[in-house]
Amino acid sequence: MALSLLEKLQVxxxxxxxxxxxxxxxxxxxxxxxxxxxxxxxxxxxxxxATQLAKKIRRREVSSxxxxxxxxxxxxxxxxxxxxxxxxxxxxxxxxASQVDKLIEEETGGEEVLEDRLPLLGVPLSVKESxxxxxxxxxxxxxxxxxxxxxxxxxPVALLKRAGAIxxxxxxxxxxCMWSESHNHLHGITKNPYNLxxxxxxxxxxxxxxxxxxxxxxxxxxxxxxxxxxxxxxNGIFGHKTTPGIVSTENHYPSCSGRHKExxxxxxxxxxxxxxxxxxxxxxGPKASMLSLNTKVDLKKLRFFTVPHDGxxxxxxxxxxxxxxxxxxxxxxxxxxxxxxxxEVGFPELRYGFPMWFTYLSLPDDDGNPPKPFAELMGGxxxxxxxxxxxxxxxxxxxxxxxxxxxxxxxxxxHPSKPSEFMIQQKQQLQRKMDELLGTDAVLLYPSHPKxxxxxxxxxxxxxxxxxxxxxxxxxxxxxxxPLGLGEEGLPLGVQVVAGKLQDHLTIATALYLERAFGGxxxxxxx
Numbered sequence: 424m425a426l427s428l429l430e431k432l433q434v435x436x437x438x439x440x441x442x443x444x445x446x447x448x449x450x451x452x453x454x455x456x457x458x459x460x461x462x463x464x465x466x467x468x469x470x471x472x473a474t475q476l477a478k479k480i481r482r483r484e485v486s487s488x489x490x491x492x493x494x495x496x497x498x499x500x501x502x503x504x505x506x507x508x509x510x511x512x513x514x515x516x517x518x519x520a521s522q523v524d525k526l527i528e529e530e531t532g533g534e535e536v537l538e539d540r541l542p543l544l545g546v547p548l549s550v551k552e553s554x555x556x557x558x559x560x561x562x563x564x565x566x567x568x569x570x571x572x573x574x575x576x577x578x579p580v581a582l583l584k585r586a587g588a589i590x591x592x593x594x595x596x597x598x599x600c601m602w603s604e605s606h607n608h609l610h611g612i613t614k615n616p617y618n619l620x621x622x623x624x625x626x627x628x629x630x631x632x633x634x635x636x637x638x639x640x641x642x643x644x645x646x647x648x649x650x651x652x653x654x655x656x657x658n659g660i661f662g663h664k665t666t667p668g669i670v671s672t673e674n675h676y677p678s679c680s681g682r683h684k685e686x687x688x689x690x691x692x693x694x695x696x697x698x699x700x701x702x703x704x705x706x707x708g709p710k711a712s713m714l715s716l717n718t719k720v721d722l723k724k725l726r727f728f729t730v731p732h733d734g735x736x737x738x739x740x741x742x743x744x745x746x747x748x749x750x751x752x753x754x755x756x757x758x759x760x761x762x763x764x765x766x767e768v769g770f771p772e773l774r775y776g777f778p779m780w781f782t783y784l785s786l787p788d789d790d791g792n793p794p795k796p797f798a799e800l801m802g803g804x805x806x807x808x809x810x811x812x813x814x815x816x817x818x819x820x821x822x823x824x825x826x827x828x829x830x831x832x833x834x835x836x837x838h839p840s841k842p843s844e845f846m847i848q849q850k851q852q853l854q855r856k857m858d859e860l861l862g863t864d865a866v867l868l869y870p871s872h873p874k875x876x877x878x879x880x881x882x883x884x885x886x887x888x889x890x891x892x893x894x895x896x897x898x899x900x901x902x903x904x905x906p907l908g909l910g911e912e913g914l915p916l917g918v919q920v921v922a923g924k925l926q927d928h929l930t931i932a933t934a935l936y937l938e939r940a941f942g943g944x945x946x947x948x949x950x
Contacts, residue, residue, distance in 0.1 A: 456619035461501050461636055463948030468493040469637045470946075472695035473546045473702075476640065477587070480545040481534045483527060487520035487545030491589055494547040498591065498638040504619055507633035509552060509610040510560050511592035519589045520545060542701055544587030549639035551630050552593035553600050554580050555674040559590075563626075563676050564598045564607025566823040567803025577674035579643060579689050579706040586705045591639060594629025599677055599800050600645065602827040603653050603882045603889050605629055612879060615657055616947035617914050621876040624654035630692050631658035635915075636947060641702060642692040645675055647683065648780060649892025651690050652904040652919060657876035659915030659944050661934055662904040663690040663699050664895065666925050669713060670706045681794025682786050686896040696938040699903065699931045714925055720932035726865035727765040729754050733773040738887040740873040745910050750868055750918055753907070756940055765868075768860070772853035775846060776890030779853075782846040783897040785838060798832045810836060826883060854898055861900070861923035866933050868918055871904060875914040895921060903930035907941045915945075 464470060468490055471479070479485045495513050502508050523545040530537055537544055550556045553563045555573035562568040576584060584590065598607040605613040605628025613628045615621040616636035623632040627644030631654025634642045644651040646664045655662025670689035672679055679687055691702035704711050731750055732742040754765040772779075787793045801808035801824055808824065810832030816822035817829060861867060873888050882888075895902050900921050907916040920937070922929040937943075 456614065459504065459619050461504060461616050461948045464497070464637050464946050466493045466496070469497055469640075471640070473543060473641045473693065473698045474695075477538075477543050477546050480523070481527065481537045487523040487589070488517060490545060491516050491520040491547050491591070494591060494639055497636075498633065501616070501636050501638060502633070505614050505616060505623070505632045505636055506611050507594050507613050507623070507629040507636065508549065508592045508638065509595045509629065512559065512590060513592070516547065516589050516591050523587065523589070541587035542705065543583065546588050546641065547639055548583055548588040548590050549630055549633050549642040550580055550590050550593050551596060551627050551642070551644050553596050553626070553645060553676050554643060555676075556580055556590055556593055559593045561676055562609055563596050563600055564609050565801070565803050566609050567805055569609055573674075575674060578671035578708065582705050582708050583643065583702070588641070594627075594633055594642070596627065596629060597625035598825045598828040599797070600626035600647075600650060601797070601831055602626065602825070603649065604827070604880070605632075605654070606825060606879075608823055608825060614879075615876050615914075617659065617909070618876070618912075620878055621914065622657060622879050622882065624657040624876065626650040627662075627692065628654045628657075631655055631660060631662070634658065634692055634694055635660050635944070637694070640694060641698055643689070643706070644692045645672070645687060645689050646892075647687040647784070647896055649889045649896075651688070651692060652871060652892045652902060653889060655692055655904040656871040656906075656915065656917040659906045659909070659917075659947070660692060660694050661696050661699055661906065661938075661943070662692045663703060663927070663931065664688045664902040664904075665690040665703065665707070666714070666901045666927055667899050669710050669927075670703075671708070677795070677800050681784070681792065682788050683784065683794060685899060686784065688896070694944040696905075696931070696934045696943060699934060700928070703927065703931070715928045718928055720928060722932060722936055723761050723763060724864070725763070725929065727757055727763050727868070728768050728860065728865060729765050729868040730768055730770065730773070732870065733776055733891065734769055734771055736774040736776060736890065738777040739890055740885055740888055742870050742873045743875065745875075745916065746870050746873070749907050749916050750870065753868060753918060753937065753941075760940070770853055770856060772849045772856075773894060775849050776894040777887040778843065779846050779850045780890060780893040780897055781834075781838070782842050783850060786842060797828075797835050801828060801832060808832060830886075850897060857898055857900065858923065861921070861926070863923055863926055864929075865922065866929050867921040869921055871917040871919050875910055875912060875916070892919070895919070899924055901925075901927040901930055903934045905934045905937045906944050907937065909945055
């Protein structure tokens, strides 16, 4: 469906306006990190997957204390540059690692028993601060919650700990987890390990940054519009948006309201694709049986599809040529090496990705309960915020809230109370087409984002580009974000791999293949 002349003019005006605004913003915001970069990785333990580290620890080839200390040393080396870990628990982590080593020393059942019972025994883990981790802050960057300390572990965190993983600390998020840059007025801004002048993404940007920067080998994120996949893409790591409803969202802040449970996903973030499957098995708990995670996948028997862009939405930027080229290379590689046919398809409904996402996140649940107003969340334990008042205060540097949070509050106030029937119709059509296309034996390639990781605060001027990830939240589909090496600017490239509902094993199997073919994560210090 071609754009009308009016729509083309609207697109041109929107992009021209944003370009001018951004140029002005950059002029008055000089870079302070120019020339700085992360040091290269010196400890080889930081170049080993969690799966292999656990095996080495069980076999006593290396101690858990050595592995945990290696990660602590790396965090202390890079975190002053990244601002990713906002509260550590290093002393407790080392004590727990020492207990792990003692347990292994005393274990008489053999390596297989330990692997079955404690598959991540002794492996360091970072945790997004929006998840409850006992004894750690649980603020999501909100000044009104600055004194909130978690008293319990969120279920997926508890399951990872029960499997032997050792939390090192909690990582930064965007304010209330609702923006594509991890920046708030409580903990500051998190930076990209490949270029400190660039964003790490959000809302799981602290996780993406410290995992990509090799301070942690695995992490845990949440995703309602791309909050796992965007940071994973920007920071050159793997991230998996699980089929919704599989991994518990309990003890995550903000909690779900309205129909948000249908769209939010909790999933793993890691540098090595082989860690995705074991992490998901653990985090899913009893619901892991709903997925076919033990099924061996023969990629030659899958059907492959590729969608190069959203069809020309007036809300999003055009996809960078570099991304179009790398996706075409994936197609050529799959066809040449697997002997499959990758069919290019298009969906005109994708042009409405952002308004569809916003419409569905505003819907009430089956009992008629609407989602909790964002202005109420901004108030924390106190009264709801007044977004317009906060905007006026922000002009004078007096607001406790970031501009993205204020703008979201204002957007919510001006959003029509009655949902758009057109957007509901578009989503239903797209859902039907996607479900029919993917079934249980297909994967689809789709750009992660229109552009590489932008400069800090630039997402303010490209606010709706997250529609490339957000659309799959309201469709309820599993997606694995795959790194594909570095582009011309030395920043990570990537692609989303999408499958039908509950077919998470297909996207993860494809991610493993693409890692072998394109190299996966790269050391940002060697960049």
